[in-house]
Amino acid sequence: MNKTNQYSLLDLFSGCGGLSYGFQQAGFEVIAGIDNWKDALATFQKNHPTSQGILMDLAVASSSKISQQINKSIDVIVGGPPCQGFSISGKRNPDDPRNLLYKSFLRVIDYFQPKAIVMENVPNMVSMAQGRIREQILTDLGRLGYQVQYKILLASDYGVPQNRRRVIFVGVPKNYEFNFPIGDFTENKITCSQAMNDLPEESMTDGEPYPINPLSSYQKLMRIGSDQVYNHQITKHSQKTINTIAMVPDGGNYKDLPKHLQGTRKVNIAWTRYSSQKPSAA
Known part of the structure; x- marks a missing residue:
């Protein structure tokens, strides 16, 4: 324009x-x-x-x-x-x-x-x-x-x-015709992995350069105008929580845990692990 x-x-x-x-x-x-x-x-x-x-x-x-x-x-x-x-x-x-x-x-x-x-x-x-x-x-x-x-x-x-x-x-x-555009990604959605697998598992100091080159076209797009990482801080869990999360497979939830651990959080979504091969949930 x-x-x-x-x-x-x-x-x-x-x-x-x-x-x-x-x-x-x-x-x-x-x-x-x-x-x-x-x-x-x-x-x-x-x-x-x-x-x-x-x-x-x-x-x-x-x-x-x-x-x-x-x-x-x-x-x-x-x-x-x-x-x-x-x-x-x-x-x-x-x-x-x-x-x-x-x-x-x-x-x-x-x-x-x-x-x-x-x-x-x-x-x-x-x-x-x-x-x-x-x-x-x-x-x-x-x-x-x-x-x-x-x-x-x-x-x-x-x-x-x-x-x-x-x-x-x-x-x-009232004399103008408008139609909502059809999405280009209805059959080929950007996944969590395509969005974030260029980031390390550990925290980074604000302003550090990306540790690796982009691994997807989405990552290339998101890096336009930005060659530094900000706000990448991992949550500090207890070892018990880490061990529990490790039992949940990619895309799984609390139902994948042993029975005695399924009710250890008041909100069940706490044990949800979003699928790396799908978009994130809302």
Whole structure:
């Protein structure tokens, strides 16, 4: 994309900027990311050095204040409103006030009138409260002039070595046709081994060079712009725990342990060993 033709983008509930980083890689100009978590914004700023990281509570901030701070027109708005109220790991209470934070997202959209919007959340949002939340989102975006498509996508279908699912809502003008792209990796997913087998079993000091050359095309891709290793610290287990883990085969779990060891953790997933020949679990 020619720089003079870049679309400007605003990331709401940005966190560390993962969603907008993907758009940046696709050629979009990330103007700003807004979040009320200071530490996450510090990472956002690292990922987007030419963008603004704005510390702001979107539940109460006015759209005009946001506009004054960024002082630019916005073509695309993206975001992932907090999802604790929707997640199957939470209480799934449809009256949880966090479920309504997407209204702040809609309010900013109404003010800026972008050419397109993208919202992501946990898949359970689609079925939560017998689908009422999903239908409310579609209705609200429709009232703002957008036709909306939504789909639950699996990250491993698109080359990410993790079976992570997210529902993606895309809103575009009503005279524009949008179709979700089909993943290129549905039949040939990136495995845990292809992602990580260039890393040693022992911890590394931050900033050390990679100990070996990349062993897969995925590793080559991930090393673009980076020839040093960071955050590679192994967990310090007791010898008893190490001996127990060693009994679990590649891709196995607590059921592979002797009966007297199967109940030694309150959460059974603690003894799960992800298959090196598959993507990681979510």
